[in-house]
Amino acid sequence: MADFAKSNVPSFAVEVYQNEYLPDGGREVNAIVTVTSTGGGASGGLPSGGAGPDAAVAIMVDCSGSMDYPPTKMRGARDATAAAIDALRDGVRFAVIAGTHVAQEVYPGGGRLAVAGPRTRDAAKQSLRRLSAGGGTAIGTWLRLADRLLDSADVPDTAVRHGILLTDGRNEHESPEELRAALDSCAGRFTCDARGVGTDWEVKEVTGIASALLGSADIVADPAGLTADFTQLMETAMGKEIADVVLRLWTPLGAEIRYVNQVAPTVEDLTDRRTQAGPRAGDYPTGSWGDESRDYHVCVEVPDAGVGHEMLAARVTLVVERADGSTQNLSQGLVRAVWTDDMAASTSINPQVAHYTGQAELAQAIQEGLEARKSGDTDGATAKLGRAVQLAEDSGNADTARLLAKVVDVVDAATGTVRLKAKVEEADEMTLETRSTKTVRVKNVQHKHTHDVQK
Template identity: 75%
Template sequence: MANFAKSRVPRFSAEVHQNPCLPEGGREMHAVVTVTATGGGTTGGRPLPEAGSGGPEAGVVIMLDCSGSMDHPPAKLRGAREATAAALDTVRDGVGFAVVAGTHRAVEVYPGGGRLAVAGAATRTQAKAALRALTAGGGTAIGGWLRLAGRLLSSAGTGIRHAILLTDGRNEHESPRELRAALDACAGSFTCDVRGVGTDWEVKEVTGIASALLGTADIVADPANLTADFTRMMRAAMGKAVADVGLRLWTPLGAETVFVRQVAPTVEDLTGRRRESGPRSADYPTGSWGDESRDYHLCLRVPAAGIGREMLAGRITLVLSTPDGDPAQPPPRPLTQALVRALWTDDVAASTAIDPRVAHYTGQAELAQAIQQGLNARKSGDTADATAKLGRAVQLAGTSGNEEAAKLLAKVVDVVDTATGTVRLKAKVAEADEMTLETRSTKTVRMKK
């Protein structure tokens, strides 16, 4: 059957951007690694021979909030049903899929029986009929939805395992600890894009779920826009060709890793997700890949050395990981490699220069932080700090060419001078505008050539 697992593994390449020069005794080395995957390709729905009787080797699960609030207004649930039907039309033939209704409990809407259906004309028609019967009622316990999705996707073998989660409210019917436990249980087993519809949900909750499961997060303030958004998400999922790719970082004796961050297309701190993979090496998860490019910012602390000395500060290898460390699976397969160097010099100009990409992404990470801190200060009533932080965000958005962030900031503050970051807080801000700025604060732009 046609599925993600039958796609070609993309060709990966990695390019390091850094200034390798350090002053005498210098220890901290920054580098941006651009990883690009090309030529993965997909089967495009063309039937392939059966892979065996174990079920589809890849799958997607759509989780729909069906709590009572989804009927206020009714356009939310209606939009969710229509969006899911459109997303199912985008699923390629042969891919496993399921639909889950989420309230204070998780229910399999289709196909039922704790399994995935195999996408085809008949199963899509049946799933759409099941969608039409959905009604709103009950509470919200997202951890249970995720655990059910994880069980369903476990039947998808070792291929791409992806989910879409839609909610319109806060996770009020389970504790934060229960949600955290569910995220910990699901992390690494599937990726998940999360969307909040309307404005009654919690941004940090939605973005936290997406972050833990290496997916995207966004707001869909108007339910009428759900169909277009679901279709885009599913098309992106269908473009994934390989899952479980890890960034393996080796450092020499005496060196340490200060941080590892994804910095494009979004800022995502991977430092705390480190998993030891050998002597002086660790793996950081990057999720599923199609034809795409991402940037990672590394900060390494190396042993101090004298003028003229040179050393390998770090070795980055992209590896196709073994899911959950399953010893029955083949060992991780290297996909590409790049090196970070350190060279000690007494040339002051050389040792104090900052690589342009390192500088750009340092600014983008600061931009995301300034937006989040500014909005938090605004909510707490600290207008002075909010003005200062959001002003700095406006300044950073302007200097880096992040036009999207600049447009969103202009809905929250009146910009007096972009160059100096001089702004005034708006007296009234639409809730959707504030939530959009917060939700999209981590989206970055690449450095212009």
């Protein structure tokens, strides 16, 4: 939710990339929707007007017993949290939580949030001395406490609410169902970045937390890297200027949304997160925004209208709720369907759609290949990871290609010919799995339709 009376609110633009031509009998329309937010202020720092948007941040630090092995993990976590506190903008409300099999308020305590300033930053950093390792891990309790604090009465409804969560181990002191219930309870209430330090944590747990709460996930294999990572995380969080933006998709009678995926900067399936928004319309959450751009793949099934006919397949509107409960449309784009007997027109694949379909397949191939490797299916792992190498090569995803080369020996990237490495560092395998959904953007864009409805 956001109040657009503020001068530092970003402008949004929606661009639609698609081949709108369908063959006779064709029913599936694919489009890449690029959403770009600009002009809201300096990302990671103060907007040009001085004071930034209302924001509240909860930092959750794993203090379970395993954080003492080696002791550099606990020291790294304290240093990283101190650096994140230093990166808080004046006026931002914040709290620090120690997470074990229970969640404890470290600062300021009493069910409150502190307001960032020189005095409270110093006090918060002093309180970090009390962080010590001992106990188990029940991440759901950490998230629920963060939610209660971020929902404090002194946090405006329009505030950007954000969490940063650090863990080094598996969630062994609550059931998967308890963690899922906590995530379901917190979803849509605040965003959360999750980090795993070392190599004893579960990738699917950490990426699942970030996915459910529309944040980022990553590995920090060496505790010495935590300070730089936490600083960057907090600077990014401070650059968020507007919360709870939704992608509203309207379809005409007879048309249905098959799926909606975020495809850049990471692959994230939003299909099942739809909430109804009136007749024939549904909202898909996108979380908080600063100055940035993201891409979404929208697939619509339309009724066959026959050659020579055209229709509006979907209307894409970026919507935010105002403080008074009303909504405001920020920008919109149109997805079209045109039936033709021109074979060349109807079989041409839009480069944006082709690229991101490949990036989604790349993420899936990596995950399935690593699963096969863990289960001892050498042939399956070789085939899947070979396909991943080929897709990374085709799309120019150099970062993923480098990570894959630490798990397989690449014989021929163009054909996806690889051999599994006999010995793989655990940190390298976990890094590949954690970052498997990161994508690169397509170059040389064509077939763009822009519909900017800013005031």
